[in-house]
Amino acid sequence: MRSFSYSSPGQIGDASDAARESGAQIIAGGTTMVDLMKIGVIAPDALVDINGLSDLEGYAVAGDRMRFGALAKMSTVADDPAVIDAFPALSESLWKAASPQLRNVATLGGNILQRTRCPYFRDTAYAQCNKRNPGSGCAALEGGETNLHAILGGSSACVAMYPGDFAQALIAFDAEVVVSGAGGERTIPFSQLHVQPGDSPEVETVLEPGEIVTEIVLPVVPAMANSTYLKARDRESYAFASASAAVGVAMDGDTVSDVRIALGGVASVPWRATDAEDSLRGQPLTEETAREAGRIAFETAEELEGSAYKIALGADVVAGALMQVKSRMGGE
Amino acid sequence: MSETPPDLTRPGVSRRGFLQGSSAVAGSLGMAVGAAEAQQAEPSADARTIALTVNGTRRHVTVEPRTTLVEALRDTLGLTGTKIGCNQGQCGACTVLMGGTRVNSCLTLAVMAEGTEIVTVEGLADPTGDLHPMQAAFAENDAFQCGYCTPGQILSAIACIEEGHANDAVEIREYMSGNLCRCGAYPNIVAAIEQVRDSEQG
Numbered sequence: 001m002r003s004f005s006y007s008s009p010g011q012i013g014d015a016s017d018a019a020r021e022s023g024a025q026i027i028a029g030g031t032t033m034v035d036l037m038k039i040g041v042i043a044p045d046a047l048v049d050i051n052g053l054s055d056l057e058g059y060a061v062a063g064d065r066m067r068f069g070a071l072a073k074m075s076t077v078a079d080d081p082a083v084i085d086a087f088p089a090l091s092e093s094l095w096k097a098a099s100p101q102l103r104n105v106a107t108l109g110g111n112i113l114q115r116t117r118c119p120y121f122r123d124t125a126y127a128q129c130n131k132r133n134p135g136s137g138c139a140a141l142e143g144g145e146t147n148l149h150a151i152l153g154g155s156s157a158c159v160a161m162y163p164g165d166f167a168q169a170l171i172a173f174d175a176e177v178v179v180s181g182a183g184g185e186r187t188i189p190f191s192q193l194h195v196q197p198g199d200s201p202e203v204e205t206v207l208e209p210g211e212i213v214t215e216i217v218l219p220v221v222p223a224m225a226n227s228t229y230l231k232a233r234d235r236e237s238y239a240f241a242s243a244s245a246a247v248g249v250a251m252d253g254d255t256v257s258d259v260r261i262a263l264g265g266v267a268s269v270p271w272r273a274t275d276a277e278d279s280l281r282g283q284p285l286t287e288e289t290a291r292e293a294g295r296i297a298f299e300t301a302e303e304l305e306g307s308a309y310k311i312a313l314g315a316d317v318v319a320g321a322l323m324q325v326k327s328r329m330g331g332e
Numbered sequence: 333m334s335e336t337p338p339d340l341t342r343p344g345v346s347r348r349g350f351l352q353g354s355s356a357v358a359g360s361l362g363m364a365v366g367a368a369e370a371q372q373a374e375p376s377a378d379a380r381t382i383a384l385t386v387n388g389t390r391r392h393v394t395v396e397p398r399t400t401l402v403e404a405l406r407d408t409l410g411l412t413g414t415k416i417g418c419n420q421g422q423c424g425a426c427t428v429l430m431g432g433t434r435v436n437s438c439l440t441l442a443v444m445a446e447g448t449e450i451v452t453v454e455g456l457a458d459p460t461g462d463l464h465p466m467q468a469a470f471a472e473n474d475a476f477q478c479g480y481c482t483p484g485q486i487l488s489a490i491a492c493i494e495e496g497h498a499n500d501a502v503e504i505r506e507y508m509s510g511n512l513c514r515c516g517a518y519p520n521i522v523a524a525i526e527q528v529r530d531s532e533q534g
Binding site for chain 1: 378396397398400419420421424427433434435436439440441443444488491492495497505506507508509510511
């Protein structure tokens with residue numbers, strides 16, 4: 001690991017100022033950052049440790065808006081009975097990610113900003129990676145293995161997949177993130193935080209230098225209580241998603257009045273499947289309509305040779321998650 | 333973001349990385365190792381002394397910002413019970429308790445552990461040498477073969493019960509998934525955890 005300087009400001013303004021310096025990088029839990037520093041993918045000159053900003057550790061799920069401080073730990077929130085009860089998909093998206101050791105350290109704010117697991121991004125022996133080294137090419141698209149890559153939201157410059165789970169629960173339920181920086185505080189719809197690779201895969205979010213995520217806010221809706229996060233992966237635990245879905249449903253009698261569907265493991269950014277949602281609204285929730293929603297969710301997919309399996313798998317995961325929610329509602 | 337050379341100063345550089353890398357990469361190995369030795373001889377200007385409590389004893393260690401907790405424990409404090417496996421948070425061999433919760437000490441910068449209470453495998457047996465119940469259960473259940481992952485497994489297992497995630501074998505397997513055992517002692521590890529859980533409940 002290359003040498004760097006270290007500071008741990010006690011005030012958010014000081015942290016933001018320090019992080020705005022060239023070569024500086026904010027660190028919270030550090031589970032992604034330290035890993036990427038060890039393997040030489042990133043080499044900051046200065047780390048700004050924000051764990052001293054203890055105001056950002058709290059969270060509250062009561063009331064009409066859920067609020068999660070950016071420094072709340074994944075394990076704390078995942079295990080909270082109030083969260084499990086009010087928003088099961090959120091708890092599941094957290095405990096089905098990473099390992100217990102990582103979840104004890106990793107923060108919610110850091111989690112949403114985790115970097116891709118693209119093997120060519122992570123291995124500096126490959127010169128071609130437009131995300132790591134802009135303009136160098138894409139080893140995945142130039143004859144590489146593509147089984148871990150995005151089939152939605154990719155570009156001719158980059159097909160790296162956004163690997164997060166928690167983000168899918170957030171985007172499905174209209175989360176917003178509050179960020180603090182030189183220009184003061186601003187609120188960004190979560191769906192606009194991440195940007196698709198396009199011609200500039202090195203740009204992953206709309207955050208300005210020095211801006212720090214302070215809070216995640218979600219409007220409470222009935223479909224949250226009837227939600228789940230279904231995750232298909234190569235091994236039963238402690239693996240990134242091959243395909244996953246965060247879904248939530250609210251019924252009006254026998255028809256769907258509200259439905260939320262977001263897709264993990266398949267897209268370049270957190271991905272809301274609005275066309276699939278539209279297909280279900282006003283319809284009964286049956287295995288047939290659930291399967292149709294799954295099919296529609298991947299209608300615009302552009303598979304590569306290695307990633308074609310994600311279309312059928314992803315459609316099954318969407319349908320399976322919807323039927324799981326239905327059976328839970330029926331059981332009450 | 334600028335491209336940086338691969339860090340060849342530690343074990344764990346992938347074989348494929350070597351094969352794919354140009355001769356320039358392979359050729360730089362000797363130089364990189366030399367640089368690492370120079371770094372050890374001349375600590376960075378940012379080196380600092382931090383205090384932390386290890387196994388109940390207040391300790392002071394001088395570390396660079398890039399020193400990981402496991403390196404401070406093993407190399408500076410001589411507590412080599414904590415193992416480095418993958419060194420990137422995937423295997424759990426480096427698991428220690430920090431502030432009562434299990435963490436991967438390979439992904440924790442020592443400076444970020446300042447002021448915390450650390451428990452390593454050396455801190456589990458009581459002063460008379462009697463093993464911690466989890467250590468005894470691992471021995472009784474043959475919950476290891478080569479033993480390399482065992483210190484991390486034991487600390488993780490203690491935390492697994494403490495967290496309330498040891499209610500049945502399925503839950504134990506889920507909440508022990510951050511500790512890999514390449515000898516495949518998993519069924520016996522689960523049995524050891526169930527034994528300790530049951531004795532604590534009784």
